[in-house]
Amino acid sequence: MIDITLPDGSVRQFGQSVTVHDVAKDIGKGLARATLAGEVDGELVDGSYSIQSNCTLRIITDRDPEGLDIIRHSTAHLLAQAVKDLYPEAQVTIGPVIENGFYYDFSYPLGFGEEDLHKIEARMVALAKADLEVRRIVENRDSAVQRFKEIGEEYKAEIIGEIPGGEPITLYSQGDFVDLCRGPHVPSTGHLKAFKLTQLAGAYWRGDSNREMLQRVYGTAWPNQKELDAYLHRKEEAEKRDHRKLGRQLDLFHFQEDAPGMVFWHRDGWALYTVVERHVRSLLREYDYEEVQTPQLMDRSMWKRSGHWDKFRQHMFTTHIDDRDYVIKPMNCPGHVQIFNQGLKSYRDLPLRIAEFGLVHRNEPSGTLHGLLRARRFTQDDAHVFCTQDQLREEVATLIDLTYRMYRDFGFEDIEVALSTRPDERVGEDALWDVAEDALAQALIDKKIPYKVQKGEGAFYGPKHEFVLRDSIGRRWQCGTIQVDFSMPGRLGAHYVSEDGKKVVPVMIHRAILGSLERFIGILLEDTEGRLPVWLAPIQVVIMNIADQHAGYASEVEKALTKQGIRAETDLRNEKIGYKIRHHTLRRIPYLLVVGEREVADQTIAVRTREGRDLGVVPLGDFAGMMEDRTSNHGIETIGGLKDSGS
Numbered sequence: 024m025i026d027i028t029l030p031d032g033s034v035r036q037f038g039q040s041v042t043v044h045d046v047a048k049d050i051g052k053g054l055a056r057a058t059l060a061g062e063v064d065g066e067l068v069d070g071s072y073s074i075q076s077n078c079t080l081r082i083i084t085d086r087d088p089e090g091l092d093i094i095r096h097s098t099a100h101l102l103a104q105a106v107k108d109l110y111p112e113a114q115v116t117i118g119p120v121i122e123n124g125f126y127y128d129f130s131y132p133l134g135f136g137e138e139d140l141h142k143i144e145a146r147m148v149a150l151a152k153a154d155l156e157v158r159r160i161v162e163n164r165d166s167a168v169q170r171f172k173e174i175g176e177e178y179k180a181e182i183i184g185e186i187p188g189g190e191p192i193t194l195y196s197q198g199d200f201v202d203l204c205r206g207p208h209v210p211s212t213g214h215l216k217a218f219k220l221t222q223l224a225g226a227y228w229r230g231d232s233n234r235e236m237l238q239r240v241y242g243t244a245w246p247n248q249k250e251l252d253a254y255l256h257r258k259e260e261a262e263k264r265d266h267r268k269l270g271r272q273l274d275l276f277h278f279q280e281d282a283p284g285m286v287f288w289h290r291d292g293w294a295l296y297t298v299v300e301r302h303v304r305s306l307l308r309e310y311d312y313e314e315v316q317t318p319q320l321m322d323r324s325m326w327k328r329s330g331h332w333d334k335f336r337q338h339m340f341t342t343h344i345d346d347r348d349y350v351i352k353p354m355n356c357p358g359h360v361q362i363f364n365q366g367l368k369s370y371r372d373l374p375l376r377i378a379e380f381g382l383v384h385r386n387e388p389s390g391t392l393h394g395l396l397r398a399r400r401f402t403q404d405d406a407h408v409f410c411t412q413d414q415l416r417e418e419v420a421t422l423i424d425l426t427y428r429m430y431r432d433f434g435f436e437d438i439e440v441a442l443s444t445r446p447d448e449r450v451g452e453d454a455l456w457d458v459a460e461d462a463l464a465q466a467l468i469d470k471k472i473p474y475k476v477q478k479g480e481g482a483f484y485g486p487k488h489e490f491v492l493r494d495s496i497g498r499r500w501q502c503g504t505i506q507v508d509f510s511m512p513g514r515l516g517a518h519y520v521s522e523d524g525k526k527v528v529p530v531m532i533h534r535a536i537l538g539s540l541e542r543f544i545g546i547l548l549e550d551t552e553g554r555l556p557v558w559l560a561p562i563q564v565v566i567m568n569i570a571d572q573h574a575g576y577a578s579e580v581e582k583a584l585t586k587q588g589i590r591a592e593t594d595l596r597n598e599k600i601g602y603k604i605r606h607h608t609l610r611r612i613p614y615l616l617v618v619g620e621r622e623v624a625d626q627t628i629a630v631r632t633r634e635g636r637d638l639g640v641v642p643l644g645d646f647a648g649m650m651e652d653r654t655s656n657h658g659i660e661t662i663g664g665l666k667d668s669g670s
């Protein structure tokens with residue numbers, strides 16, 4: 024008898040060995056049809072895998088994340104099969120699964136073009152329809168090398184030749200196509216129902232620029248057409264909004280190889296940055312923070328004491344000078360404890376809220392860098408609150424208010440919150456964890472904010488809140504955290520004198536709301552597709568003259584607006600007015616002011632918006648009044664003296 028335990032705890036018995044697929048059939052016909060693979064005692068296997076003894080079994084279908092990976096991997100094989108069918112002289116190399124899809128690298132000196140992609144995709148559809156059985160073959164290494172050499176697959180032979188000799192090698196075949204693979208794979212090509220080839224690129228064999236340039240074909244694959252269509256739509260929307268593209272188009276910033284992961288802000292990008300920073304700073308004042316700044320370099324011993332050196336050293340930039348080792352700060356917390364430690368603190372000094380626009384450097388792997396969204400140098404809107412245990416709950420409540428206020432000011436209303444609780448490995452008494460988790464949970468409950476609990480996912484030094492923003496196309500961005508810390512203040516010698524004269528270690532709350540200013544600006548750009556609300560726009564108004572004789576008046580208008588704190592510039596080029604309007608519309612400038620004969624005579628301006636609405640001709644003072652309304656309310660549309668004709 025073989026006992027097979029299923030995920031729900033139920034046990035099925037079989038008199039002899041059975042395949043994963045047989046077990047699925049025993050459970051139900053529908054499940055058998057949907058079965059892609061199995062997980063036997065924690066290991067992924069094919070549907071055809073034969074079970075010989077007692078085990079636990081999970082059936083994998085396209086509803087499981089592993090199932091989706093299997094579909095994508097099998098689709099990569101399907102791609103290779105189609106290419107070999109159509110271009111027998113092409114050689115196959117590797118074809119891994121990546122986020123949302125897969126790629127496959129081919130050696131094909133003639134090179135593929137867009138037309139080839141269509142042909143290949145059509146052949147893939149035909150091969151999938153043919154529902155070819157996918158078979159697993161086990162072979163020893165040398166005969167596998169021989170097999171691929173005989174069919175002229177030099178690259179495959181090279182890869183297999185490097186695998187240590189003892190282990191048997193698994194190959195998968197479908198039709199007359201064979202590929203090296205660990206598996207598992209779908210039982211037959213008919214399970215591949217929704218895929219698309221998306222892109223061609225060049226890639227060096229083994230990533231080595233001294234070796235051959237290969238043809239990389241990218242594709243995406245999903246369980247069904249509906250999910251494929253939804254993905255393609257999301258991709259198209261995301262590409263339109265790619266902040267790196269917008270950064271170039273709007274002349275906001277750039278990156279270059281001399282400083283990987285570190286942004287060069289241009290004039291307009293920096294203007295945006297400073298507006299964001301200024302707004303954060305104004306809220307810090309309102310919420311009673313002390314803004315400070317701490318050194319960029321501190322001796323390595325400080326980071327040893329704080330515990331960062333042992334945990335994060337591979338992500339730290341270091342420098343050595345005059346026989347001392349320094350760390351370029353990856354976080355601001357130890358510096359803030361040094362400020363707390365200046366002078367004896369009493370319970371009357373608490374809560375103490377220390378904030379910094381903390382510029383940090385982290386050595387992120389180069390493959391993960393992604394414009395402003397993942398950089399090596401960024402600025403946290405960081406703060407640390409030092410308080411007593413009794414103050415924890417109220418402090419957390421205030422922090423949540425500030426967090427929501429900040430997100431709403433920047434236009435984000437859809438906010439998700441998670442509470443991460445004590446992990447198995449942790450410091451601090453359970454009673455302390457009870458207080459902190461209760462403070463974090465109760466603050467959300469009091470405010471009627473729904474949240475999900477991430478059990479055991481807190482840091483070893485304390486529980487935390489995580490805030491996730493949803494943008495205008497439904498993408499989720501994790502931004503803020505509120506994190507209680509029972510460990511660091513003690514490690515770095517922080518204490519205060521309590522009401523009864525005792526030395527007590529304060530509770531420390533780490534909190535960042537936007538997270539990284541650079542990243543948050545990337546999110547803002549993608550969320551708005553570069554159409555920033557008026558209060559954030561680097562240039563809010565451009566004044567254009569129709570002819571040379573109106574240039575003087577255009578400059579006067581610019582001066583008057585600038586004096587009122589409006590970010591205005593002129594375009595006095597000798598170009599047609601239609602051309603200038605198009606140019607600044609593409610720059611996403613919120614207001615385009617045109618001045619000609621009549622405006623000069625009447626001391627007025629003709630106002631258009633970047634959406635192409637004509638707001639008519641108005642006195643300059645009326646326009647300035649409306650601008651003040653719009654900017655002081657963070658873009659909430661209050662129409663001032665102007666009649667908005669278009670909406």
Ligand code: ZN
Nearest residue numbers: 355356533534
């Ligand atoms: Zn911190």
